[in-house]
Amino acid sequence: xxxxxxxxxxxxxxxxxxxxxxxxxxxxxxxxxxxxxxxxxxxxxxxxxxxxxxxxxxxxxxxxxxxxxxxxxxxxxxxxxxxxxxxxxxxxxxxxxx
Amino acid sequence: xxxxxxxxxxxxxxxxxxxxxxxxxxxxxxxxxxxxxxxxxxxxxxxxxxxxxxxxxxxxxxxxxxxxxxxxxxxxxxxxxxxxxxxxxxxxxxxxxxxxxxxxxxxxxxxxxxxxxxxxxxxxxxxxxxxxxxxxxxxxxxxxxxxxxxxxxxxxxxxxxxxxxxxxxxxxxxxxxxxxxxxxxxxxxxxxxxxxxxxxxxxxxxxxxxxxxxxxxxxxxxxxxxxxxxxxxxxxxxxxxxxxxxxxxxxxxxxxxxxxxxxxxxxxxxxxxxxxxxxxxxxxxxxxxxxxxxxxxxxxxxxxxxxxxxxxxxxxxxxxxxxxxxxxxxxxxxxxxxxxxxxxxxxxxxxxxxxxxxxxxxxxxxxxxxxxxxxxxxxxxxxxxxxxxxxxxxxxxxxxxxxxxxxxxxxxxxxxxxxxxxxxxxxxxxxxxxxxxxxxxxxxxxxxxxxxxxxxxxxxxxxxxxxxxxxxxxxxxxxxxxxxxxxxxxxxxxxxxxxxxxxxxxxxxxxxxxxxxxxxxxxxxxxxxxxxxxxxxxxxxxxxxxxxxxxxxxxxxxxxxxxxxxxxxxxxxxxxxxxxxxxxxxxxxxxxxxxxxxxxxxxxxxxxxxxxxxxxxxxxxxxxxxxxxxxxxxxxxxxxxxxxxx
Numbered sequence: 001x002x003x004x005x006x007x008x009x010x011x012x013x014x015x016x017x018x019x020x021x022x023x024x025x026x027x028x029x030x031x032x033x034x035x036x037x038x039x040x041x042x043x044x045x046x047x048x049x050x051x052x053x054x055x056x057x058x059x060x061x062x063x064x065x066x067x068x069x070x071x072x073x074x075x076x077x078x079x080x081x082x083x084x085x086x087x088x089x090x091x092x093x094x095x096x097x098x
Numbered sequence: 099x100x101x102x103x104x105x106x107x108x109x110x111x112x113x114x115x116x117x118x119x120x121x122x123x124x125x126x127x128x129x130x131x132x133x134x135x136x137x138x139x140x141x142x143x144x145x146x147x148x149x150x151x152x153x154x155x156x157x158x159x160x161x162x163x164x165x166x167x168x169x170x171x172x173x174x175x176x177x178x179x180x181x182x183x184x185x186x187x188x189x190x191x192x193x194x195x196x197x198x199x200x201x202x203x204x205x206x207x208x209x210x211x212x213x214x215x216x217x218x219x220x221x222x223x224x225x226x227x228x229x230x231x232x233x234x235x236x237x238x239x240x241x242x243x244x245x246x247x248x249x250x251x252x253x254x255x256x257x258x259x260x261x262x263x264x265x266x267x268x269x270x271x272x273x274x275x276x277x278x279x280x281x282x283x284x285x286x287x288x289x290x291x292x293x294x295x296x297x298x299x300x301x302x303x304x305x306x307x308x309x310x311x312x313x314x315x316x317x318x319x320x321x322x323x324x325x326x327x328x329x330x331x332x333x334x335x336x337x338x339x340x341x342x343x344x345x346x347x348x349x350x351x352x353x354x355x356x357x358x359x360x361x362x363x364x365x366x367x368x369x370x371x372x373x374x375x376x377x378x379x380x381x382x383x384x385x386x387x388x389x390x391x392x393x394x395x396x397x398x399x400x401x402x403x404x405x406x407x408x409x410x411x412x413x414x415x416x417x418x419x420x421x422x423x424x425x426x427x428x429x430x431x432x433x434x435x436x437x438x439x440x441x442x443x444x445x446x447x448x449x450x451x452x453x454x455x456x457x458x459x460x461x462x463x464x465x466x467x468x469x470x471x472x473x474x475x476x477x478x479x480x481x482x483x484x485x486x487x488x489x490x491x492x493x494x495x496x497x498x499x500x501x502x503x504x505x506x507x508x509x510x511x512x513x514x515x516x517x518x519x520x521x522x523x524x525x526x527x528x529x530x531x532x533x534x535x536x537x538x539x540x541x542x543x544x545x546x547x548x549x550x551x552x553x554x555x556x557x558x559x560x561x562x563x564x565x566x567x568x569x570x571x572x573x574x575x576x577x578x579x580x581x582x583x584x585x586x587x588x589x590x591x592x593x594x595x596x597x598x599x600x601x602x603x604x605x606x607x608x609x610x611x612x613x614x615x616x617x618x619x620x621x622x623x624x625x626x627x628x629x630x631x632x633x634x635x636x637x638x639x640x641x642x643x644x645x646x647x648x649x650x651x652x653x654x655x656x657x658x659x660x661x662x663x664x665x666x667x668x669x670x671x672x673x674x675x676x677x678x679x680x681x682x683x684x685x686x687x688x689x690x691x692x693x694x695x696x697x698x699x700x701x702x703x704x705x706x707x708x709x710x711x712x713x714x715x716x717x718x719x720x721x722x723x724x725x726x727x728x729x730x731x732x733x734x735x736x737x738x739x740x741x742x743x744x
Binding site: 008009011012013014015018019021022025026027028029030031032038039041042043044057072073075076077078 | 170171172199202203206245248258259281282283307308309310311312313316320324327331340386387388389390391392393394395396397401403413414415
């Protein structure tokens with residue numbers, strides 16, 4: 001199982017998933033992205049999984065130091081948090097965030 | 099450009115006959131030349147397949163669900179699903195759309211539209227898993243709320259990551275105000291589409307889409323996307339809009355006389371009531387975070403959590419200005435958590451907030467005037483602001499229990515059933531409960547009155563008059579809309595504002611984009627030119643602003659012809675409710691303002707004139723339809739004796 005990082009700011013819009021697939025393949029799709037938004041709509045909580053390696057249908061994330069294509073399409077209110085997660089910084093704060 | 103393919107569309111329309119269980123696929127290409135996806139193609143299908151004598155709840159009625167061509171891409175907020183059917187209030191056009199993640203998922207599954215016809219023998223739900231289409235038994239979920247339905251279908255399929263459109267008890271019980279819900283809280287609220295779905299024994303449509311979409315010119319498209327996003331993200335008003343959503347304009351709405359008070363007895367609520375629902379109260383205590391949907395750059399929805407009181411522990415995505423005006427204005431509720439509760443309850447029951455609040459406000463006024471008593475209301479005392487009673491009536495309405503069985507018909511029919519001179523207090527347009535205060539602002543109100551679906555501010559109602567007091571924004575608006583003034587109380591040029599808005603909204607609703615991305619919300623946002631560039635780059639079909647105007651006018655004229663042929667609507671149906679013409683605004687900055695019938699008539703003349711319609715009857719002319727390439731529509735109208743030859 002992958003680590004799901006529960007967030008405070010993610011809006012659940014899933015733009016990062018679509019941007020990710022476009023970045024890799026120049027097509028629009030969601031379920032093969034290197035990033036996955038887990039939506040817990042009941043609680044209004046959204047978790048993020050980053051696939052660092054290719055597996056099943058997910059493409060491997062090719063993160064390069066905060067310049068990721070997906071960040072550009074993340075709404076401003078949530079962008080810094082996503083940036084930290086992509087850098088791996090937020091994972092260590094998982095408990096605090098959760 | 100090869101014309102056998104349009105990129106960004108999936109190219110497929112799924113048709114399901116619920117009576118026979120037959121499933122078929124048709125090409126979207128049949129429609130693309132003359133129409134535009136979403137609302138446009140929905141209407142084209144509805145017009146060609148429905149006969150005038152077909153009633154909304156008959157199996158022969160169609161429900162068409164459409165995701166527009168830009169849905170699923172990174173075009174800003176390209177996430178709306180548009181749904182059309184015969185309107186259960188007017189028997190004319192029924193159209194409504196909602197956000198959520200259903201529309202992109204449908205596109206990724208490979209479909210632009212779904213056409214539903216017939217009636218299942220027993221409750222079912224439609225399961226679309228890419229190419230696998232199945233009608234599944236809904237015995238276990240029939241009777242459940244939309245929230246329970248969402249959970250149960252996800253359990254049944256064994257996947258949390260599927261998208262669902264469903265109805266609640268209101269839809270099952272053929273309550274006219276029943277809506278369709280996506281993602282627990284996104285509602286296609288108008289025209290009784292939830293009841294149509296219920297009449298088909300269809301509890302839900304669930305979809306999982308793993309496919310992809312291509313655009314014709316990726317680099318050009320992304321350039322247009324980035325420029326659109328930049329324009330949207332830099333507006334000043336976002337300082338209010340992002341933290342509080344449209345409820346952030348609560349005070350502005352009250353100052354503009356846009357809040358109907360106690361069932362339209364006034365168009366302005368008392369200052370202390372307004373203060374009770376101050377946006378800051380929600381911001382400080384109830385709002386936990388922003389929520390947005392596919393590719394939305396300005397997530398204006400919010401998750402609310404109630405910490406104490408009678409509705410403690412309720413957590414839900416809620417509410418925008420529409421719910422606070424409906425329940426805080428029309429029903430005079432001034433307890434902040436009750437607005438959140440109202441939003442959640444209506445969504446759970448699958449009841450549109452406009453119609454729930456509209457009909458219940460009519461009942462409250464009838465009680466105030468002693469036209470109904472506790473003997474009629476199952477013992478309930480209907481005192482303004484009593485949210486407990488409002489919610490009890492909401493529940494009774496959804497389950498058609500006792501007095502709720504009358505309310506379930508909507509205010510117009512309920513008043514006809516009750517009689518006792520209660521008809522005057524039934525505030526509706528073309529039979530559907532009215533949300534908008536239509537006395538002022540004049541452009542806003544006029545647009546809602548002429549709207550084809552019966553009220554509503556998503557077609558011709560201009561929103562820009564809200565910026566009249568901001569000189570900088572007002573200048574941008576005047577230039578964008580081609581008018582000399584956007585003063586809310588000036589009658590001149592409202593026809594121009596309305597036609598401009600109708601064209602913009604027909605295109606936005608057809609592309610599948612949230613209308614908050616367009617000049618409707620803010621005059622510096624996206625206009626037809628920007629949308630034309632996004633569409634051209636995405637589909638490979640080059641269009642310009644004028645082409646979009648032509649298509650928008652075709653769609654609107656099709657809706658108009660449908661209303662004429664199916665419901666005999668005309669000029670008489672484009673007037674505000676009697677009360678709004680008879681009673682001036684009593685309080686607030688516009689105290690004493692009275693809507694002039696004479697001047698309203700002039701607005702109608704000017705509007706019909708600009709549209710190329712006959713001013714005496716409001717009917718379409720041959721010349722107008724010929725110019726739009728709609729000769730077959732002219733023929734249909736001629737046969738019915740409803741075409742004006744010019």
